[in-house]
Amino acid sequence: MTDPLSRRPATVADVPVVHRLIAACEESLHGEVTTSADRVAVELGEPGSEAVVVLGPEGEAAGWGWVRGRRATVDVHPRYRGRGLGGSLLSWAEARATGDRLAQSVPHSDLAAIALLESRGYAPLVTEWLLEIATDVEPEVPAPAAGVTVRAFRDGDERAAYQVIEDAFDEWQQRRMPYEEWVRHTVGRETFVAGASPVAFAGEEMVGAVLSTDGAEGRIQRVAVRRDQRGRGIARLLLLEAFRAFHRQGRRACTLWTHSDTGALALYERVGMTVRRSSTVYSKVLTVTR
Template identity: 30%
Template sequence: MTPRAPSGTVSRMPETTQTPATTTGARSLAERAAAPATLPEPDRAATGLTWRALTRADVPVLAALVARVEDADAQPFRTSEVEVGEGFDGDWKDPARDTRVGLDADGVPRAWITVDAPPGDVRVVRVWLGGGVDPAWRGRGIGRALLAWATARARQKLAESGKDAPGRIAAFLEDHRADALALHAAAGFAPIRYFTDMRRDLSRPLPEPRPLDGVRIVPWSPDLDEAVRLAHNEAFADHWGSEPRTAAHWQQGRAMFAPQWSHVAVDEATGEVAGYTLSGRYEHDWAVAGFTSGYTELLGVRRAWRGRGLAPALLTAAMTSFRADGMQYAELDVDTENPSGAHGLYASLGYEVTHGAVMYTIEV
């Protein structure tokens, strides 16, 4: 199980390039989802745990469990208590129906699972799964029970969506987690996309800024944010795995957002947003990583402004901001199959691969 799936406990999720949607045939998504009438609730006798839904009051103890899991699994990041709390934000979320936590005899959480369906999906209706099992409680079938429950609940959510498009039940897994990969494979999931995290040493000289014809790069500001959201939805309309973000979804999961490191490319003639880069500051990762860094969350350029060098200019602006604040590295993630040449762009700017992740899915 992965605690950094975009299901609620985490915020870093790659936006990736779009391939043609799965062929659905004549049957509706509700039919294809094959949603069970009842869920396979984890068994107390078999697991040794008492099960219930998560609530916001669980955030401190859930964050402690997430920390134990991430430490034991040598995850290259850590999830803060604030990020865990953000998992409950969003009026589309229903923790009572879409989460489970297992408590031991002393009331200590030992395992959890979350299920989340972003509200704006139109091309592919996605349901994200995320969770984990306390290292001291592994080997008892708890992970299998949680994944079976979550997959069944995800099928219900697809059927309940009222949408008729390809469906996807998905989880992000770090590629060094052989146990998690095997668990998902045994449950019918298959790898569909691979991602790499990259970093750039900021002690090295940064690229020289190039003149941008008719476009200026300005700091991100709240009054530009809605235009940036709309630009993002347009820029990623043809990107695999990306779906439109509603205004509420756009605002969710921003505890680590670093406005001082975020930039917007504005067309001088029209005032339109041509591109953007939004950054995050994950200070709680730095002790694990062994260095300080700024993290590029999103980078996008609208189609009409592509081919003018905006992407490298925006990344250079971000790196300049990171370095001005004393950061040692710039970090980002990329889809290894991205046909736009993003991997090559990052490499040309000095980014190097550090580790990878896999998206495992059941296509519906």
């Protein structure tokens, strides 16, 4: 006999229960938890998004789904897998997607999720990598190029950092984030660490930025250099500055995510990062008329 399940919309009040679910999934798949509660809060509070949580008999989350535009997330607690819950939540997400396709990222180790998506007509779109570097030894940071200065992020840098980062990301992302949304995803997060978020200037103009959040490890969230300043070692310099800052804060490793559309994997490997694990974004064209 299976436990009875109930389903209801999820809100920001559900951050703790949803985060526990995600943590259980990550622990089961990877032996570690990398998603922070404040990231879940950002997603649940995202304007234009919808979310649902499936609850077990004791109020624990058995699964959840989230959708906004073309992006979706579906997670099922390890204890509740094999009951068709993943397929049900995927159908829920497809019915609420507002774009002409839907995409979801799936770890390469989650064979059941991959099989489900492929059975529903999803195909690989891009590869994502979680990169890591040990920071148990303080890294050496080279001097900046002539005319370039580097310092830690501080109040008042938000607009300039937004411009640099979104201009750089426009080269591959499908949608430019509005400023307020960008703040929620970056410098407005509870775990944002200004001291480990170096920014670079050429004269008075910001030309590069690395934005980081904290956890058990340092987490690099954004890396960008203005197009006309590339090839001067600025990205490498900013990354090493961030690694050094996290080392001095007692963090013994740093991580970041990148994907195949950015073309940045080689840069991160040159500063000593290696792939810890990978995932694939699966995408499906939606044919249902809305």
